[in-house]
Amino acid sequence: MSLGIGYEIVKSLAFLRSDYQVLLGCRDTSKGERAVSSMGAPSNVNPIQLDITDDQSVDNCVKAIEQHFGRVDVLINNAGTAGKDLVGTELEPTRRQVWQHVYNVNVISTEVFTQRLIPLLEQSKDPRIIFVSAEIASIGKILQSKQPNEPQLVPFCSSKAAINMMTVDYAMRYPHFKATELPPPTTRR
Ligand SMILES: NC(=O)c1ccc[n+]([C@@H]2O[C@H](COP(=O)([O-])OP(=O)(O)OC[C@H]3O[C@@H](n4cnc5c(N)ncnc54)[C@H](OP(=O)(O)O)[C@@H]3O)[C@@H](O)[C@H]2O)c1
Known part of the structure; x- marks a missing residue:
């Protein structure tokens, strides 16, 4: 989810639901980390390696x-x-x-x-x-x-x-x- 619709879903959830711990599944964790920092590094979002x-x-x-x-x-x-x-x-x-x-x-x-x-x-x-x-x-x-x-x-x-x-x-x-x-x-x- 480090780009596209998934990225926007994670970003919205991170800011609208600060009570949620949001895990951003991504095949490449460095891409995932960059995605989280570009959202302003919300503390309730963490990338997690996932290739389904x-x-x-x-x-x-x-x-x-x-x-x-x-x-x-x-x-x-x-x-x-x-x-x-x-x-x-x-x-x-x-x-x-x-x-x-x-x-x-x-x-x-x-x-x-x-x-x-x-x-x-x-x-x-x-x-x-x-x-x-x-x-x-x-x-x-x-x-x-x-x-x-x-x-x-x-x-x-x-x-x-x-x-x-x-x-x-x-x-x-x-x-x-x-x-x-x-x-x-x-x-x-
Ligand atoms: N964009 C549209 O107009 C549109 C229209 C209808 C339906 N959809 C659906 O909406 C969803 C998101 O679309 P999008 O446009 O944002 O797509 P996208 O920009 O091409 O992004 C694809 C997403 O799928 C993830 N992904 C692909 N293969 C994966 C795998 N093997 N394991 C884990 N993650 C994988 C990618 O994750 P990483 O690269 O971060 O690992 C990325 O987050 C998809 O299900 C798509 O079919 C989109």
């Missing part, structure tokens, strides 16, 4: 939270990609690689991480999970518009539609949790 596609990183992160805090009140599943981060990393990625990458981050790893945090969320009096979705992943809206999404956005939209289903599933499976989806503006993706 890496089981060891997930394990370390969950254990550190357990050890320091013993519970999670709010999980914001913001990590996401439309696949553009693959471009330029090696040879031009194939369509299969883009699909696998987008699904791995947006769906599989988001769910795996969420499951790992359930025991810590269970320790909260008012647990909440927020899944960051996308308006262009709405099946209803696309049917109404009668316009398909741009071809390069199909993996992304499809993965966020899966997130919408996951949100409904979690809301039913954990009725004592608040599980909601947060569709950000549609402008860039």
